[in-house]
Amino acid sequence: TKWVLKVKMDANGNPIRFKARVIARGFTQVQGIDFKETFAPTLRISPMRLVWGITAALNLELHHLDVETAFLHGDLEEEIYMEQPPHFQDPKHPIFVCKLKKSIYGLKQSPRMWHTKLHSHLIKIMFKRLASEPNLYIRKVGNIFVILGVYVDDLLIASNSIEGLHEATNQLQQAFPVKDLGPMEYCLGIKVSRNRIEGTLSISQKKTIEEILRNMTCKNATQHRHQWWGLKVH
Numbered sequence: 001t002k003w004v005l006k007v008k009m010d011a012n013g014n015p016i017r018f019k020a021r022v023i024a025r026g027f028t029q030v031q032g033i034d035f036k037e038t039f040a041p042t043l044r045i046s047p048m049r050l051v052w053g054i055t056a057a058l059n060l061e062l063h064h065l066d067v068e069t070a071f072l073h074g075d076l077e078e079e080i081y082m083e084q085p086p087h088f089q090d091p092k093h094p095i096f097v098c099k100l101k102k103s104i105y106g107l108k109q110s111p112r113m114w115h116t117k118l119h120s121h122l123i124k125i126m127f128k129r130l131a132s133e134p135n136l137y138i139r140k141v142g143n144i145f146v147i148l149g150v151y152v153d154d155l156l157i158a159s160n161s162i163e164g165l166h167e168a169t170n171q172l173q174q175a176f177p178v179k180d181l182g183p184m185e186y187c188l189g190i191k192v193s194r195n196r197i198e199g200t201l202s203i204s205q206k207k208t209i210e211e212i213l214r215n216m217t218c219k220n221a222t223q224h225r226h227q228w229w230g231l232k233v234h
Helices: 045-058 110-124 162-173 206-228
Strands: 002-009 015-023 061-067 081-083 097-099 136-141 144-151 154-159 178-183 190-195 200-204
Touching: 045 144, 045 154, 045 200, 061 162, 110 144, 144 162, 154 162, 162 178, 190 206
Parallel strands: none
Antiparallel strands: 002 015, 061 154, 061 178, 081 097, 136 144, 144 154, 190 200
């Protein structure tokens, strides 16, 4: 195992959360013994843009949900053992190992196990998956409909009724630790700006573009230094 430390930023690049996570060293897993399937679909950008377009055209409610520690809810099909986390070993049994009851970050099958668990719950609460997009679900009860897009642990949820949106959110919260981040403003590196009076919704990836340019500038500077010293860069 190992510790992974990360600083989560908002749309303006300001730190909003410091995350510490214990992960498994999945590169030591053996296919056919420790895992079988690893594939887990993620929501493509085109249906995500479609949902945003429908939201603007029909003046829908649009919220951003976040599932905390999503991979820890997946049910493992294999028998897997893991070393005790660094600095958290049992002093009485330092050489003992942990038998995993659930999936954990770092395992190759964790994304698939989480997707399977979430899909089963969505079907249970009467959502239907679109045949053309495996991470887009729709539920319609009477005149109220809810659209749910899934990108790993980020969920975008749109509805023509705030009550319908809250009901679906509550049903998800009964099964998983889901945090309602309110009206969508920033998701997956995309800033969402909305004017409900004018019926417009615009998206921007300014922060992502600035990071790419910053990295390119640093890389070019490194190349120039290497060229100055007569080094060849590949």
